[in-house]
Amino acid sequence: MKIVTDDLFKALADPTRRAILDELTEQSEQTLFEICTRLSVRHDVSMSRQAVSQHLAVLEAAGLVRTRREGRYKLHGLDTSPLRRIVERWPIPHIPEDHS
Amino acid sequence: MKIVTDDLFKALADPTRRAILDELTEQSEQTLFEICTRLSVRHDVSMSRQAVSQHLAVLEAAGLVRTRREGRYKLHGLDTSPLRRIVERWPIPHIPEDHS
DNA sequence: TAGACAGGCAAGCAGTCACTTGCCTATAGT
DNA sequence: ACTATAGGCAAGTGACTGCTTGCCTGTCTA
Numbered sequence: 527m528k529i530v531t532d533d534l535f536k537a538l539a540d541p542t543r544r545a546i547l548d549e550l551t552e553q554s555e556q557t558l559f560e561i562c563t564r565l566s567v568r569h570d571v572s573m574s575r576q577a578v579s580q581h582l583a584v585l586e587a588a589g590l591v592r593t594r595r596e597g598r599y600k601l602h603g604l605d606t607s608p609l610r611r612i613v614e615r616w617p618i619p620h621i622p623e624d625h626s
Numbered sequence: 627m628k629i630v631t632d633d634l635f636k637a638l639a640d641p642t643r644r645a646i647l648d649e650l651t652e653q654s655e656q657t658l659f660e661i662c663t664r665l666s667v668r669h670d671v672s673m674s675r676q677a678v679s680q681h682l683a684v685l686e687a688a689g690l691v692r693t694r695r696e697g698r699y700k701l702h703g704l705d706t707s708p709l710r711r712i713v714e715r716w717p718i719p720h721i722p723e724d725h726s
Numbered sequence: 727t728a729g730a731c732a733g734g735c736a737a738g739c740a741g742t743c744a745c746t747t748g749c750c751t752a753t754a755g756t
Numbered sequence: 757a758c759t760a761t762a763g764g765c766a767a768g769t770g771a772c773t774g775c776t777t778g779c780c781t782g783t784c785t786a
């Protein structure tokens with residue numbers, strides 16, 4: 527493995543990839559075609575299948591997407607744990623919660 | 627203001643800008659020249675002054691850096707609160723802490 | 727076994743980005 | 757007033773990136 531740090535932020539830099547993460551957040555374990563159709567229907571993103579495939583590869587390199595083979599299907603799942611590095615690197619000030 | 631979401635992730639995509647955030651985390655309220663010298667000395671990043679200035683502009687557009695004028699100096703401070711949007715958007719699974 | 731279906735590889739193109747260079751403005755000190 | 761200092765603006769360039777297109781591999785079903 528390389529320096530995943532760079533891959534992580536590069537992966538997050540694209541709006542389409544963030545939409546994919548949104549989609550996988552709502553329903554995990556989707557195939558490439560499912561993600562394609564859901565992107566076009568719900569996020570109004572019209573793009574070729576290969577484009578989405580390349581985005582998924584970038585997300586996988588960043589560790590944000592884990593895949594597993596199931597026959598001829600390839601299921602894509604979400605893994606948000608790499609995001610923890612961000613808030614650990616630059617601590618976010620705590621907001622006093624409003625318990626009114 | 628526009629959609630700051632895009633600016634935020636674009637700002638984080640560059641390693642030099644992340645180094646700047648690291649520097650401001652350690653010591654806030656620095657001028658452009660201070661950031662330049664600290665980058666070259668501590669992060670081994672040799673770059674023109676204008677390059678760093680442009681990076682700071684990107685960080686400011688993302689809301690990660692707040693500036694204030696002080697005579698002929700412009701002091702740059704850190705604001706990590708925009709990062710909260712990230713972990714709110716894609717919740718990070720809680721790690722059971724080890725109290726052994 | 728033939729065809730449909732899910733996915734992958736690689737080349738090419740256009741737009742974006744990071745960085746430099748040159749010049750300009752404004753404040754501070756002598 | 758002159759000069760040094762801190763910073764800003766704008767054009768140009770090389771590299772990277774996102775997307776397309778065309779073709780290929782592997783799996784399932786009639």
